[in-house]
Amino acid sequence: MRIFAIAKNDPSSVTKIAGWYRMSVSDAGTTTEATYVWRADRRYRIGAAVAIVVLLALSVRVLTMYGYLAIIGVALVAALAARVWWVLLRPKLTAGPGGVQVVHGLAPVHVPWPEIRRCEPTPEGLKIFTRNGGVVRARYPQQPAGAAGPTEADAAAAYLVQRAAWARRPTGPMPVYVPPSTSTSRS
Numbered sequence: 001m002r003i004f005a006i007a008k009n010d011p012s013s014v015t016k017i018a019g020w021y022r023m024s025v026s027d028a029g030t031t032t033e034a035t036y037v038w039r040a041d042r043r044y045r046i047g048a049a050v051a052i053v054v055l056l057a058l059s060v061r062v063l064t065m066y067g068y069l070a071i072i073g074v075a076l077v078a079a080l081a082a083r084v085w086w087v088l089l090r091p092k093l094t095a096g097p098g099g100v101q102v103v104h105g106l107a108p109v110h111v112p113w114p115e116i117r118r119c120e121p122t123p124e125g126l127k128i129f130t131r132n133g134g135v136v137r138a139r140y141p142q143q144p145a146g147a148a149g150p151t152e153a154d155a156a157a158a159y160l161v162q163r164a165a166w167a168r169r170p171t172g173p174m175p176v177y178v179p180p181s182t183s184t185s186r187s
Contacts, residue, residue, distance in 0.1 A: 035094060035095065036096075036177050037094045038092060038141045039092040040089070040140060048085075048089055052084055056078070060074075091139035093140055095156075095163065095177075100116065102128070104137060112167075113167030115131045115164075117131055119158075119161050122153075123143050123144070123145055126138040126157060141156045152179065159175060159177040
């Protein structure tokens with residue numbers, strides 16, 4: 001899984017650090033803060049998009065060959081494509097200057113920074129606990145089963161909690177997301 005920081009105004013401020021994109025985002029000219037986006041790994045997103053396009057192209061071909069007799073089959077393929085989009089391509093977690101935006105389920109959910117109390121990484125995604133006892137679930141980042149060291153989900157949960165605590169009581173510098181080290185040793 002990759003995380004991207006998105007710049008809204010200045011495309012020249014892009015720097016690539018160890019596979020992660022980080023850009024400055026201006027919030028009404030007062031602060032500069034990176035916006036981080038967690039979503040499915042790029043390989044999965046590209047594979048799913050290619051599979052959807054191929055299936056829909058084949059469905060159009062079948063529909064033109066068999067006419068109305070193929071409507072049920074084409075509808076099932078279209079439903080499968082919509083399901084793949086809904087489950088894999090649509091969900092994301094965005095952490096920006098105003099809070100956290102979670103796109104998962106029927107409607108996107110915005111959680112302001114002061115509302116966040118704690119986060120737990122799970123194999124199904126990140127659970128964000130709010131001040132009023134509510135729980136917001138984000139599909140990404142996910143905690144891999146049997147992970148030995150700190151993972152992307154652990155780093156994201158730690159950043160969200162630290163940033164929320166800083167929003168409630170700003171002391172010291174604003175927390176910055178630090179991706180887990182991906183040391184690959186070959187023996």
